Amino acid sequence: MTYGVKGKNAIVTGAYQGIGKSIALKLASHGVNVLLVDLNPEIHSIVTEEQHQVEGQLFSFVTDLTNSENLTELVEFSKEKFQVIDILVNNAGIMQTKPFLDITEEDWDRVLSINLKSVFLLSQAIVAQMLTQKEGRIINISSIAGRSGRPYSPHYAASKAGIISLTKSMAEAFGKQNIRTNAICPGVILTPMMEEIYEKRRNLGESPEEKFLQTIKLDRLGTPEDVSDTALFLCSDQSSYINGQALNVCGGYEMD
Known part of the structure; x- marks a missing residue:
């Protein structure tokens, strides 16, 4: 199947492992040039290890996405490498498992800042460029937790619900300029972050699988x-013809 993405340029955040890495390499395997962004400096090793296995060019950038000054540097770096940004995948995020009454203000601010604020700030910066080219595709990684809530991670669920709402707002704001914005709501996905959650729940006496x-x-x-x-x-x-949607990828765990 021809996907029509060969030669496009993309930014994928949270690309060191799990879903972000998989998306980055999937796009690159179909000829997309991808800038992999992550806080972990080991992100550079992904480019070295994977470049010969994909068709598109891979680049890496280490930064803290919650800092607006860092985002300016990221955008400038992407312009140097690509000139045009066709695709933005906002995947970077963290999850904290903690009882509702034990969550501190610092916990709340950290999760919301990484999971939601950074998505808004980076999207704002990249959309400004996409408007000049009158085309763009933005994918925000939410979660089924954003649809139904989580008693042991309400701040995570709130951040993911915010992403769904932000996605719809962006689709409303920029659809007529041919900038499509959609969200993906993964369910229980086998990633390193999920394994950490499993381990914590096992310690609570649960059998999460x-x-x-x-x-x-x-x-x-x-x-x-x-x-x-x-x-x-x-x-x-x-x-x-898909814009402003939040697609569940969860095997039927959530059906709304």
Whole structure:
């Protein structure tokens, strides 16, 4: 299948591991030039290890996305490498498992800053450029937690609900300029971050895998590739009439 993305340029945040890495390499395998962004300096090693296996060019940039000055540097770097940014994937995020009454103001501010504020700030900077070219595709990684809430991570759920709302606002604001904005709401995906959550829940006496499989209608946990395949579709010509949507990728865990 021809996706119509070859030669496009993309920024993918939170690209060191898990969903972000999978999306970055999926796009690059179809000829997209990708700037992988992460706070972890090991992000540079991904470019070295993976460049020979993909068709598009890979670049890396280490930064803290919650700092607006850093975002200015990131945008300038991307302009130097690409001239034009066609695709932005806002994936960077963190999750904290903690009882509702134990969450501190600092906990709340940190999760909301990384998961939501950074998405707004980077989107604002990149959309300004996309408007000049009258085309762009933005994908925000939310979560099914943003649809239904989480008692042990309400700040995470709130940030992901905010992403869904922000996605709709961006679609309203920029759709007529041919800038499509959509969100993906992953379910239980086998990533390093999810493994950390599993371990904490095991320490609380739970059996998270069994609990999730009782609810997931496809009777399997998700993989990063399940999400990156959806991201590729949303970047492609095949999704040209999809805008302002939040697509669940969760095996039927959530159906709303």
